Amino acid sequence: MLHNTILLALRSIRRNLLRSFLTMLGIVIGVAAVITMVTLGNGATRAVHDQIASLGSNLLMVRPGQRQGPGGGGGGAPAFSEADADAIAAQLGGIRAVAAEARSGATVVAEGRNWNSTVTGATASWLDAANWTLAAGRPFDEAEQRAGAAVCALGATVARALFQGRDPLGERLRIKQFSCVVVALLAPKGQGAMGNDQDDIVLLPLHTLQRRLSGNRRVATLLVSMEEGSDSAALQARLTLLLRERRKLAAGEEDNFNVLDTRQLADTLSGTTRVMTTLLGAVAAVSLLVGGIGIMNIMLVSVTERTREIGLRLAIGALERDVLLQFLIEAMVLAALGGLSGVLLATLASALLAHAMQLPYLFNPGVNLLSFLFSAGIGMLFGYVPARRAARMDPIEALRHE
DSSP, rough: HHHHHHHHHHHHHHHHHHHHHHHHHHHHHHHHHHHHHHHHHHHHHHHHHHHHTTOOOEEEEEESSSSTTTSOSSSSSSBBBBHHHHHHHOOOEEEEEEEEEEEEEEEEEEEEEEEEEEEEETTTTHHHHHTTOOEEEOOHHHHHHHHHHHHEEEOOHHHHHHHHHHTTTEEEEEETTEEEEEEEOOOOOOOOOTSTTTEEEEEEEEEHHHHIOSOOOOBBBEEEEEEETTTTHHHHHHHHHHHHHHOOOTTTTTOSEEEEEEHHHHHHHHHHHHHHHHHHHHHHHHHHHHHHHHHHHHHHHHHHHHHHHHHHHHTTOOOOOHHHHHHHHHHHHHHHHHHHHHHHHHHHHHHHHHHHHOOOOOOHHHHHHHHHHHHHHHHHHHHHHHHHHHHHOOOOHHHHHH
8 A cells, every 4th residue: 555655656746747846946955055064064174173283283382472363462471492491391291292483484585486484493393293294304403403503494385486396405595694405395284274374384493593583592482292191281280380480470470471272272163163064054954944845835736736636536435544645755755855866966066165165075974864864854744734635625525626
């Protein structure tokens, strides 16, 4: 009996293909919109998390001023020194690497081409602390670090802009008034969490930058990389206490430095993108309800058109539940076919948009299955009223219908 009812429903859908397609279109668009929004949102969340992770594993970034960013109060706060980094490494446990870092913007010149870039001076442990690896060449040795030698390492963007595909190792690069020898190439990292190009960098030994560019021994940032499994909150508390002692802050004075935990930043930004994904998914789900209303409207029209057919079935012995089931299955098949088409459309659209937006494509079977089942449920919900109206028709009145 159920098999015959399904065949009748499919025959009715095939009889009016254009109308059936237009009826399904709302469900197709609704399902595709929900899945696409959620998939792109999940990809954005992963991208943000990966970009934050590229800053460093379990990294604490310590800077002068009471907070990060513009207006952070860092203008009057004293800078750090290389001795602060040495003290942190010597006196605090649970630390993998500590690096002192200073930065300066400068125009770099090589082979008649120039490029405005960020010049970073750092101590020997910077590569480890900041999660950088070398694509070619060698790190600065201890003698070069101590003497402030004229050596440098290039990020991928700078190397591409100045040397245009040629191997820059061993070549000379001019930065303002002095030139340095390229001894290493940094492995590409790509875009940073704040939209900056992390590969637009020239790396120098810290003493080289201090003596030849900045003219002072100030350190702008301390990078503290924690060991895996370290208690971030406890380590931050000990780090804060140590820096307060070294900066001679009284008990009632506020910290004139700030500590940023990249894991907390990743969790915050990922949480924000997840909320936005949920919101966009909820907005897109409204179109599913609109599609359900379309199904109910067309099914009511179909019931009216087929009044004599319904009356004939009831007159020759069909039960009310048989008629109810026929129209209910017809509505569910329309919605299910729309849901399946929406899943296929969303898979294609998500892959194309993720590639265009440079986001990772993360196929989520749970979201796809839930959207499909929800679309079928929409068909059952909105198809019940027309099906009930058909099942409760008076056969005699139905047969009289013109």
